[in-house]
Amino acid sequence: MHACLIYTSITGNTQAVMENINDALAQLDITPQLIHVRDLDFEMLSHYDYLIIGTYTFGNGDIPKEMMPLYHYLSQTDLTHVRSAIVGTGDRFYPYFCGAVDRFVAPMQQRTDLRVTLKVELYPEQKDRDKIPRLIASLTR
Incomplete structure (x- = not known):
C-alpha cells in the first residue's frame, strides 16, 4: 500500500503535522511519500491507495494559492478508488x-473516498500527535 502526502506550509506548522503522519505511516505496512505541492505530478495521484492533503488556511478561511491547482484537479478528476484525508x-x-x-x-467527498479530516491549531502539540493513529485507522479501514 502506498500513501501520497501532499502539503504546503508557510510557518512550518503544517509540515510538522504531515511529517508526524508520514512517520506514523512508515511504521505500518504503508509506504508514504511526502511531497510539497510545488513538486507534485498530478497524474501520479491515481497510482496511490491513500491521499492525505495538508494545508494551512490563508486569510479569512481561504485555500492558499499554491494549493488551488490541486483543488481544481481534485474537483475534476475521478479518484474514487483512493481513500483520502484532509489535515489543516x-x-x-x-x-x-x-x-x-x-x-x-466537497470536491474530495465527490471525487475521492474521503474518510477523515483533522484540524490543528498552530504547531502540533502532543494532544494533536495523539490523534494521528485515529486518523490513520479511519483512513485505512
Missing part, C-alpha cells in the same frame, strides 16, 4: 478556523 492548521483567532480544510471537503 490554523489559528482560532480567525473567524474561519482551518477554513481551507472545509473548502477541500
